[in-house]
Amino acid sequence: MAAPVLHVLKPPQTKGHASVVHLPRHWFILATSAELGKKPIGRTLQGTPLVLFRDGEGKPGALLDRCPHRNVPLSAGDVAEGQLQCRYHGWRFDREGVCKYIPSLVGEADAKARHAQSYPTVEQDGFVWVYSSSRADAEAPETMPYRFAKASAPGYTTVRQVVESPATLHATIENALDVPHTAFLHKGLFRSKSRNITIEAHVTRTKDRVVAEYLGEPRPPGIVARILSPSGGTVTHFDRFLLPSIAEVEYSIGTENHILVASAMTPVSDFVTRIFAVVSFKLRIPGGLIKPFLHPLALAIFKQDAEILKLQTETIQRFGGEQFASTEIDVLGRHIWRLLKNAERGETSGDEAHEERISLVV
């Protein structure tokens, strides 16, 4: 009941930027196809509460999660005759947010003030994608969502995983694509201790992406590598960030092994990011043998990352913002930052292509 109290005693407060970004006019995954059944579900996208439901034909719709009448969340309601029905007075809405029916009312239900804001939706690759600008705020989308290229490719096995990262979109993407922490934080699990080999990262940034190719990388001796490629071979390794929020890690070991980890990140709120990860692989040994190990291993790695990201978030909140000192081996972080900030301002073109080469010890 007590009102919030101003804190007089504070740590030195960070001035300037915060890494939280708001990205209008982009597609994000709000649910898996399987999660969205006959009941509407509530989701949050960039701080905005949305309700997802399926109409009479099973097509997904997304509305602002607030009944225009008395502001009860529509996600607490039901679907009736293919329309989303509020639980308080029974108002009903279609996929475009038009009010179609009001119980007890004599006369027409439809009226401009009674519309709920609606958002374009696409169901693709087993996910429900929602556009981050409402139909009232932006023109119909000219783009389509990202495709998970290998998810249904012949010869590939695919594993899906949804996890929640207690961190900003930027921190989550950087973590997913950061090489140096793997040898330290995930010691033994993912990479082993440094073998003092100097490798080179070749970085290329274009208007909507940044790609790092790692050259000279030896086959890692960790558990993952041993499972994936018992026989060794040359390693090809690409890390990619694609606007607005896709992280790809792609490995080839020898000619027979190929693995692509594609993660679509959804900025839920300032410091919560949902990760929809799709791991597709083709290996020397049958995928069915690997699959049972992949899931617990991925979760063990993510658990270590999530703990660190939570500590990072708490510290950033405590100091009123982040203050990062970087070195050149933070290979992709500052490029991701730049691309996100440009996307926030709507400037995805006009930025010149950029290349650089970086050495690091692994």
Add this chain to the structure above:
Amino acid sequence: MAAPVLHVLKPPQTKGHASVVHLPRHWFILATSAELGKKPIGRTLQGTPLVLFRDGEGKPGALLDRCPHRNVPLSAGDVAEGQLQCRYHGWRFDREGVCKYIPSLVGEADAKARHAQSYPTVEQDGFVWVYSSSRADAEAPETMPYRFAKASAPGYTTVRQVVESPATLHATIENALDVPHTAFLHKGLFRSKSRNITIEAHVTRTKDRVVAEYLGEPRPPGIVARILSPSGGTVTHFDRFLLPSIAEVEYSIGTENHILVASAMTPVSDFVTRIFAVVSFKLRIPGGLIKPFLHPLALAIFKQDAEILKLQTETIQRFGGEQFASTEIDVLGRHIWRLLKNAERGETSGDEAHEERISLVV
């Protein structure tokens, strides 16, 4: 320990009004007579912490719940020799807030700076009423609290109930007097599904109240109606809002059945309202037969309302305020709103009387 963090990612924020009102110079129930015994009790009225206690003669007093000395809440103390005694240093206060005794002090306890703010109180109809302006802030009240007319009338049975609504005063009153939601939200329990009968509401607003009389209403077929009037009969139905916070629902079914539900609402804080309900009825069948059913039925209905009101409040808070679209069948809501806003500004007169007729389907 972490300082509160500004949220960058927010839903569209509501501009303009919030339905929270502050009503000075009005009477509100802070406790039932039975709740206030020998120990002082803490209560909150419109966000202000108050302490209630009984002096040596049993008369209730209400003070600001903060010792003027070192700001310990007086409700944590005791009554000693008919005075309210602070638990930290033992300072004692009378019903007017005058400091009468300070342990260890050589000399007079009484001094202007040592007074606690005090509020006029009246005990009536089994309730402790407190005036919402302190003796320092306003003249002695010229009005008396609302009377529960039928609470002790001959031939009537009375049931009392205290519940807490997780919503603003406006939302709680509107919910108590709203007809359309009863057929939808309380389906089967209170009213049954629509029978497609068009009835008429005759609304009259004067300076301190708004009344709706419902004409042409059939005897409802729900459980409540069956219990109250097995034989049927013409229905007379009035809904009334009386400033500052009384909701009355009055039904007559035939000539032998009369029921009055009078609810005095207390605005505890922005989004918490306490409801002191008094149900008085005179029926064809003995009241004693009905009484055991009334209590659980009323609580079942209120549980459904409280769930919805909580969802409404959470959504309003999330969007930074409410944004309501109304139709004409929101019969009393906008009049209640207008009367509350006038009362907040102290303008209870000067507003012309208003009449209207509204059709709705039940």
Add this chain to the structure above:
Amino acid sequence: MAAPVLHVLKPPQTKGHASVVHLPRHWFILATSAELGKKPIGRTLQGTPLVLFRDGEGKPGALLDRCPHRNVPLSAGDVAEGQLQCRYHGWRFDREGVCKYIPSLVGEADAKARHAQSYPTVEQDGFVWVYSSSRADAEAPETMPYRFAKASAPGYTTVRQVVESPATLHATIENALDVPHTAFLHKGLFRSKSRNITIEAHVTRTKDRVVAEYLGEPRPPGIVARILSPSGGTVTHFDRFLLPSIAEVEYSIGTENHILVASAMTPVSDFVTRIFAVVSFKLRIPGGLIKPFLHPLALAIFKQDAEILKLQTETIQRFGGEQFASTEIDVLGRHIWRLLKNAERGETSGDEAHEERISLVV
């Protein structure tokens, strides 16, 4: 997930001061020597998160608890080769905050932007003291921390106790040195009911302290006095506040009994104060007989104080600040206030010495 909501309904808000002070360039205890082992520990001083660790020689260091790289708290890390090592990427820092090593980096780790802020530390009397201004913000300290004079004096028995007070530094110090509440709040436990004896307090304030000598005080009849001095005798009683945060209570009963309770207070945050208390005594009866009773008695007294201080803090927060009415028997409170406020502004000199005599009934 909901954003914080502005409260419209509030109690009368206190204008003017809050008793929270920020005291730069002073020494405070952040841990006992025993608490700081091989693992780094996180502590908060005046709202600022710090990490304490011991280097290769066992010397304590204190850094801002935030890795300059990606803002993970350094207290979540480890000590490696005498340096504090971040858990995320393994960056390492020495006691002065210099970055000594970055895994995977080709080239020098040390660079100005990669330094962590560091704070002077001293280990003394079994406590780790930290200076409240960082090396970057202030010159090297010219003072040394307070000494617990009798902690290792011959003939004295010493008991240590660490407790946390849910109150401001000012409220905690005033409570520790306040005489009137002991007879009321700690009735029977510490002092008994008033015997109606008038005593005199002789108060002397100089630039860095205020001292009250109590004259004419009878031997208290409570349990404490009975344990400490079964035979009675003249009572000498001094209460002292020494900047920045030391409270001393000193009693002599007769010639054979001497007890000094010295409490070093650490302002953790606005409304949390840690108390490091050292009780040293020399008595007619062997200290070993007393020692087992002292601990539970002190905790029983402190429990009563902590409950009251928590209620006080909640009320102050609710009303947006404190509003205290004092009498002359609040002997030291307003002097402590004045000294703290001067220390906050850096004015510890220039304030004239002050003397006064006050009567109070015990």
